[in-house]
Amino acid sequence: QVRMGNDERMATPIAYMDWPFDGLSVGYAYRWGVESMGTGRIRFCYGRGFETGLEIEGQNDTMADMDFGGFSWDLMKKGNRFMNIQSFMAFDVFNYPSFSSDFVNFGAAFPPDQGGFGERMVVGNISHSSVVYQDKVADFNFFAVGGWSVTDPNKNGMFNDYAGMGAAQQMAGMGMSQDMINGALTQMGMEGTPHTDSENGYSVYLGARYDFDSIGLKLGAEWNYGSEYWIAMNPGNDDLFLGKLGARGNVFEVYGIYDLPTGEAISKYAKTFIRLGWQHYEYDYSGSMDWNAKPYDLDDSAELSQINMVDGMSGRSTVESADQVYLTFEAYF
Known part of the structure; x- marks a missing residue:
């Protein structure tokens, strides 16, 4: 919320979790016995994402709905x-949602080696934990966040090596035995079957x-880093490019906010401002915010050729670095 330009914290900054699930929340608020610790609250949250709308037996009940549950503790x-x-x-x-377009769903159902995502299926569970600390000293606002994600795939796998799986299919079509296929894939550092190992990811x-309150100006800077298997659950991000908190690599950002003296005319909670900023993405691994495909090392020539093979099959293009300058006019009340 520091980046949003708020003068005070408005709600719990959930950082890496921004998924619009329907659900419920129940909690308990308390006051510490030590004055310096203030107050706190702990909440249990549950939500469900309907994969194909409300289920109707025999029509769209072919896939389990995705459930979410956990605790958010304002310590x-x-x-x-x-x-x-x-x-x-x-x-x-x-592995991927049901799209609103029948045409897109038709194309997405093609196997990965034909440019699609394959059949829609459940691929396992993901656990996620984070810690947020935020404070303000005089006119200086700051925060620090740490995140940890863990995959628990089923037989369908997560972080699958689609380049290796495609190569295995081609070699099988050539009549090669499974032992020969396994040996060839091992030499190339590839995996020809679904990746069912649990993987840990980290983020900072x-x-x-x-804040220069006398002139209505705020200047800020941010940095975040994600590891090879890091997963951020934030498809609701507002970044113009890809969500920066899901990046597997480094993202740097600097910005300035100029408050316009107009919001208070509508409401004491209203704010109107102009934001000018610059973001630099420097990816170490491919597939940011995706749990389906293997994170290919973009600094490794062999793995770079593998991701190019996957891109060729899917019609996508992997980005190694990106820069963007943005200028926005924002108002809320």
Whole structure:
């Protein structure tokens, strides 16, 4: 919320979780016995994502719905000082959603070696935990966030090596035995079957903002890093390019916010401002925010040729770095 330009924290900053599930939340609020710790609250949250709308027996009940459940704990809140711990699990995670267009669904159902995503299926579970610390000293705002994701795939696999699986199919079509196929894939550092191992991912997110209240100006800078198997559950991000918190690599951002003295005319909660910023993405691994495909090392020439093979089959193009400058006019009340 520091990046949003708020003068005060408006709600729990959930950082890596931004998935619009229908559900419920129930919690307990408390006050610490130590004055310096202030207050806190802990909540249990549950939600369900309907994969094909409300299920009708015999029509669209072919796939399990994705469930989400976990805890969000505002450990302490005292003035501007705040700390939150969040841990949840996503159950029955799908490989890709049901798209609104029948034409897109038709194309997506093609196997990966023909440019599609394959049959829609449940691929396993994902657990996710994060810690957020936020504070303000005079006119200096800052925060630090750490994230940890863990995959628990079923037989369909997560982080599958589609280049290796495609190569295995081609070699099988040539009449090669399974032992020969396995030996060839091992030499090439590829995997020809679904990846069913559990993988850990990590992320760090740091940011700061200085407020020049006398002239209505705010200047901020942020940096975040994601590891090889990092997964951010934030498809609802508002980044113009890809969601930066899902990046497997480094993202740098600097921005300035100029508050326009107009919001208060509507509501004491209203704000109107102009934001100018720059983001630089430097990816170490492919597939940011995706749990289906293997994160190919973009600095490794052999793996780079493999991801180029996957891109050729799917019609996509892997980005190694990107820059964007944005200018926005924003208002809320």
